[in-house]
Amino acid sequence: MQAPRLCCLDLDTFFVSVERLLDPSLVGRPVVVGGRRWGGGVVTSASYEVRAFGVRAGMSIREASERAPAETAFVAGNHEAHSDYSARARAIVERFSPLVVAASIDEHYLDFRGCERLYYRAGDADDDATIERTVREMTGAVARELGLPASAGIATSKPMAKVASGLAKPQGVLLVRAGTEAAVLAPLPVRKLPGIGPVSETRLHALGITTLGQLVDAPDAQLRPILGAYTAGIRLAARGIGSDEVGRERPAFREHDPHGGVSGTISNERTFAETGPTTALEVLSGLCERVGSRARRRGVLAGQLTLKLRYTDFDTLSRGRAIAPPTSVDVELHRIALDLYREARTRDLPIRLLGLQLAKLRLDSAQLPLFDSGEKRSAAVDKVRDRFGYHAVHLATTLGGSRRRKNRP
DNA sequence: TCTGGGGTCCTAGGACCC
DNA sequence: TCTGGGGTCCTAGGACCC
Numbered sequence: 212m213q214a215p216r217l218c219c220l221d222l223d224t225f226f227v228s229v230e231r232l233l234d235p236s237l238v239g240r241p242v243v244v245g246g247r248r249w250g251g252g253v254v255t256s257a258s259y260e261v262r263a264f265g266v267r268a269g270m271s272i273r274e275a276s277e278r279a280p281a282e283t284a285f286v287a288g289n290h291e292a293h294s295d296y297s298a299r300a301r302a303i304v305e306r307f308s309p310l311v312v313a314a315s316i317d318e319h320y321l322d323f324r325g326c327e328r329l330y331y332r333a334g335d336a337d338d339d340a341t342i343e344r345t346v347r348e349m350t351g352a353v354a355r356e357l358g359l360p361a362s363a364g365i366a367t368s369k370p371m372a373k374v375a376s377g378l379a380k381p382q383g384v385l386l387v388r389a390g391t392e393a394a395v396l397a398p399l400p401v402r403k404l405p406g407i408g409p410v411s412e413t414r415l416h417a418l419g420i421t422t423l424g425q426l427v428d429a430p431d432a433q434l435r436p437i438l439g440a441y442t443a444g445i446r447l448a449a450r451g452i453g454s455d456e457v458g459r460e461r462p463a464f465r466e467h468d469p470h471g472g473v474s475g476t477i478s479n480e481r482t483f484a485e486t487g488p489t490t491a492l493e494v495l496s497g498l499c500e501r502v503g504s505r506a507r508r509r510g511v512l513a514g515q516l517t518l519k520l521r522y523t524d525f526d527t528l529s530r531g532r533a534i535a536p537p538t539s540v541d542v543e544l545h546r547i548a549l550d551l552y553r554e555a556r557t558r559d560l561p562i563r564l565l566g567l568q569l570a571k572l573r574l575d576s577a578q579l580p581l582f583d584s585g586e587k588r589s590a591a592v593d594k595v596r597d598r599f600g601y602h603a604v605h606l607a608t609t610l611g612g613s614r615r616r617k618n619r620p
Numbered sequence: 621t622c623t624g625g626g627g628t629c630c631t632a633g634g635a636c637c638c
Numbered sequence: 639t640c641t642g643g644g645g646t647c648c649t650a651g652g653a654c655c656c
Contacts, residue, residue, distance in 0.1 A: 245624080253624050255656095268656085271623060315627095315656050408654045409621095439653090440630055480625060517650090525622075529650060566625085 215339060215365050215386055217455055218321040218346055219372035220304060222297075222353070223360040223381045225317035226256035229296050230286050232358050241283040246272045248285040251482070255288055259381065300353055300361070307349045312457040320369065320457040343386040350384060366392065368453035373405055392451020397424030406445050411437055423449040473572040477505050480519060480566025491552070491562050498567040499548055503541040506569055512537035514571030516544060518551035521564035530555040537573055544569075 222228065226244040231237045241260035246252040254275050257266045261283055266275045272285070279285075297316045305311050310322035323345070327338040335341040342365060350361040364375025365386040372387075374396065379385035387395050396404075401423055402412045414437045420426050426434070427449045434442045447453060479501045481494050506513055517531030530551040538544065548567055556562075 251624090255624080267621085269623075270621065274621065274623095318656075406654070410653060441653095474628095476627070478626065482624065515648095527651090531649060533648075564624090568627095 213367070213389055214324075215367045215372075215389055216323040216326075216342060217367065217369060217372045217457070218308070218323060218342075218363055218365045219314075219369070219376040220319045220321060220346075220350070220353075220361055220363045221376045221380070222300060222317040223362055224256050224258055225297075225359070226288050226293060227258045228359050229293050230288065232296070233289065233292060234286075237284050237286070241280060243272070243275050243279060243283055243285045244288045245275075246285065246287055248276050248283075249273065250285075296357060296359065299357055300359060303352050303356060304349055306352075307345060310457055312459070314458065320372070322457050323365075339386055339388060343384060346386075347384050350382070354382070366451065368392070368448075368451060368455055369458060370405055370448040370453040371396070371451040374399070374403055377403065387451070393424075393427070396449055396451055397422060397427070399423050401426055401449075404445065404449055406441055406448065473509075473511050473574060475572065476568050476570045477502050477509070477511075477513070477572070478566060478568035479505075480564055482521075482564045483562075491556075491565060492549075494565050495548055495552055495567075496545060498565060499541050499545040502567050502569050503539055503544050506539040506572070507575075509572075510575050511572040512539050512575050513544070513569035514573060515569070516547050516551065517568045517570065518548055518555055519564070519566035519568070520552070520555045520562060522558060522560045523563045524560065525563070526558070526560075527564075528555055531568075531570075533571070537571070539575065 227237075227242045230242060230244055240258075241264075242258040243254055243261055243266060244257075245255040250272050252272050254266060254268050254270045254272060256268055257270075257275070261275070261279050264278045264280060266278050276285070293316060297313070301311065301313060301319060304319055304321060308321040308323055308326065312320045314320055323342050326345070327341050330345040331338075331341050332344070335344060346363045346365055350363055353359055353361045360382045362376050362379040362382060363384045364372045364377070364379055365384070366372040366375050367387075367389050371392050375385045375387050378395075400412075400421060401407050401415050402409075404423060404426075407415070415421070415426065418429070418433055420429055420433075427446060431442065434446065438445050444453070479498050481498065483490065483494065502513075513534055514537040515531055515533050517529055519527065519529045521527040532547055532551060534543075534547060544567075552565075
């Protein structure tokens with residue numbers, strides 16, 4: 212692609228913005244989304260007012276509570292509302308480009324190739340100016356119609372567009388002209404490039420590589436041990452070169468592959484403060500029900516189950532097993548999960564986290580009639596839950612837990 | 621910075637087959 | 639009976655993203 216026509220649209224402090232729409236008293240106040248003050252968990256999103264105090268997404272709520280000023284509002288966040296506003300934002304941007312792909316709940320990629328004549332207005336200096344003005348109109352529409360602030364980057368490649376949208380924040384639009392990519396990127400810290408996380412950043416710093424310009428010039432032998440198979444791609448991205456396609460839709464919406472396999476995984480995990488073996492087993496049953504129910508809803512069977520276990524000292528391990536034949540039945544999942552749990556639980560230390568992941572998914576061909584009594588039972592459970600809510604039905608093991616929980620505050 | 625919960629993708633070792 | 643070397647699949651772990 213010679214001209215910058217790929218756009219990355221990012222909704223600024225998305226979760227905070229949605230919470231402010233739901234509760235206007237939060238407007239103008241410092242806001243942290245993720246949980247109540249001094250509670251557990253981490254920050255999902257922080258408003259610019261709190262960021263000034265060093266609060267960042269991913270930080271523990273505890274840490275954020277210490278840094279944030281007294282008047283800060285801590286809110287849990289409403290997942291349904293977030294999904295709803297995300298869908299509405301998508302509907303708006305689809306008016307501007309025929310090719311839109313959601314990369315996450317608050318991020319969309321759009322292709323404006325071939326739209327120059329369509330959007331031309333007298334006064335536009337050139338095609339780039341036409342596209343940039345159009346994207347400004349688009350972010351304006353999102354702000355006006357939904358009340359959500361948005362930023363956008365426009366470039367010749369996906370990674371450059373993504374970085375540009377970050378540079379444009381808050382509520383800005385940045386078009387990176389063809390040929391200027393390397394110069395825009397060179398002075399930026401390596402961490403700004405998608406694909407370089409905290410670990411690679413530290414290792415690169417140890418070599419004296421702090422900017423993307425330095426990364427571009429670094430010899431392959433230096434980068435390879437750190438970036439592995441990503442080395443070539445990251446080096447190109449650091450010069451602004453990368454895919455000029457909007458890419459794939461998120462796995463949840465993705466089509467299955469020709470072999471009858473379904474891409475993606477289904478997982479669920481729970482972190483708990485203090486727990487002994489009894490609670491852990493209750494949590495395990497709950498996890499089986501959740502992933503099983505989600506698999507049945509998607510009409511898939513799992514060919515692999517993996518258990519993740521984290522001790523209080525953060526030692527984390529996983530144990531997985533192929534499931535033959537594939538299943539989505541709670542009790543079968545539970546039997547395997549219990550096995551894996553016993554295998555994994557080798558240390559006599561309290562557990563901090565338990566998780567289950569279903570993988571090797573395939574379409575449930577026997578979806579139509581329910582042959583197996585186990586599947587029948589699970590389907591019945593799903594029906595009850597649809598009508599009366601998730602907690603209406605539980606496996607026996609989880610039930611004991613629910614009863615006990617009633618006594619707690 | 622003492623760390624949620626949902627994902628994707630890569631790596632490395634071992635089993636197994638020919 | 640000990641020996642290739644290649645290919646593929648499985649499992650566990652880790653880095654990264656939002």
